[in-house]
Amino acid sequence: MYKTPGFIDVTASDGHVLSAWCAGPPAATRSLVVVQEIFGVNHYVRSVCQKLADLGYRVIAPALFDRVSRGYERGYSREEAQEGMAIRRQLDEALALDDILAAAALLPGRKGIIGFCMGGALCWQAASRSTAFDAAVGWYGTGIAADLDARLNCPVQLHYGDKDHAIPLEDALQVRNARPDVEVFIYEAGHGFGCTERASYVEPAATLAWQRSLAFFDRHMDGKP
Numbered sequence: 001m002y003k004t005p006g007f008i009d010v011t012a013s014d015g016h017v018l019s020a021w022c023a024g025p026p027a028a029t030r031s032l033v034v035v036q037e038i039f040g041v042n043h044y045v046r047s048v049c050q051k052l053a054d055l056g057y058r059v060i061a062p063a064l065f066d067r068v069s070r071g072y073e074r075g076y077s078r079e080e081a082q083e084g085m086a087i088r089r090q091l092d093e094a095l096a097l098d099d100i101l102a103a104a105a106l107l108p109g110r111k112g113i114i115g116f117c118m119g120g121a122l123c124w125q126a127a128s129r130s131t132a133f134d135a136a137v138g139w140y141g142t143g144i145a146a147d148l149d150a151r152l153n154c155p156v157q158l159h160y161g162d163k164d165h166a167i168p169l170e171d172a173l174q175v176r177n178a179r180p181d182v183e184v185f186i187y188e189a190g191h192g193f194g195c196t197e198r199a200s201y202v203e204p205a206a207t208l209a210w211q212r213s214l215a216f217f218d219r220h221m222d223g224k225p
Contacts, residue, residue, distance in 0.1 A: 005050065010062060012102040014095070018066040020103050021046050024053030030221045031058040031107035033100055033133075035115030035122050037195070038084030040065055040073040044197045048116075055214070062103040064096045064122075076198045088118055097125055101132055110134045110221045114213060115141065116194065117166075120158070127152050135220035137213045139194050140164055145171035148178045156182045157216045159209045161189035161202075185212060 005023035012018065021041050024031075032052055036045050041063045049059045065072040068090045074080040100122060104111055112135040115123040120141020127136035128150035138144070139159045145167075160172035169186070176184035187205035192198045194206040 005046070005053065008060075008106075010060075010099070010103050010106065012095070012098045014098065016067060016095070016099070018063050018099050018102075019071070020060050020062040021049055022058075022060045022106075023049045024058040025056065026058060027108060028056060028058035029109040030056070030217070031060070031104075031109050031111050032217070033104050033107070033111070033113040033115075033126075034059055034061040035100060035113065035119030035126075036061060036064060037117040037119060037192075038088050039076065039080065040084075042073045042075070044195055045116075047196070048114075052114075058107050058109070060103045060107060062099050064091065064099055067091065067095060067099070076192075076195070093122065093125065096122060097129060100126055101130055104132045112136065112217050112221055115139070117142065117192065120144075124150065124156065124158075127154050127156050135217055137216060139209065139213075140167060140191055142166055145174045148175065152181070155216070155220050157213065158182060158184045159194075159213070160184070160186045161191060161193050161205070162186050163189065164191040166191045183212075183216065185209065 007019045008022050010020045041061050052059045068087050113133050114137040116139045120138030121143045123136045123138040124144050131153045133154045137157045189202040189205040190200045192200040193202040
């Protein structure tokens with residue numbers, strides 16, 4: 001049984017050992033992988049894990065940047081964002097997905113995945129390139145409009161801001177129009193609107209997006225935990 005909450009070691013299929021924040025009841029009937037932004041498994045990501053753990057989920061947040069910079073964790077200044085983007089450019093997304101799947105393999109019960117920014121894009125990949133999850137939710141995930149032909153293996157819900165500097169509104173609309181099988185919601189907000197520690201936080205949009213995300217998991221993961 002893992003000590004919770006806290007960091008544990010996860011071994012990926014290629015032998016890489018990464019850290020992951022783990023929280024929630026070890027015997028939960030439902031579990032979630034939380035996929036980080038470019039700022040690492042920082043205080044905000046850990047707070048999201050605790051929010052979900054308090055609802056009864058077993059939760060794990062793999063430190064995907066460990067392959068480039070072990071223990072990376074930053075705040076939200078312009079300089080830190082630039083540093084995070086530089087590390088993301090060095091990250092092999094196929095290996096990041098392997099790390100996500102290795103973390104998911106440690107979870108009990110039915111499994112979902114939720115991610116933010118970079119993590120939102122990786123949720124789309126996890127839903128289309130694996131069969132590990134029963135539901136996937138991505139918040140302001142970049143690059144999805146370039147992967148519209150993906151074959152999804154579980155239900156997916158996506159959240160966008162209409163003033164996102166990183167994702168043109170046209171991309172969000174393109175995803176919504178091209179994929180009627182995907183729930184797509186667009187809010188009056190910019191990038192990172194759900195993060196309580198960013199200047200771009202928009203409480204009404206974040207609250208509604210959380211309500212929709214949790215209801216989505218309820219619908220596709222056999223009722224409330």
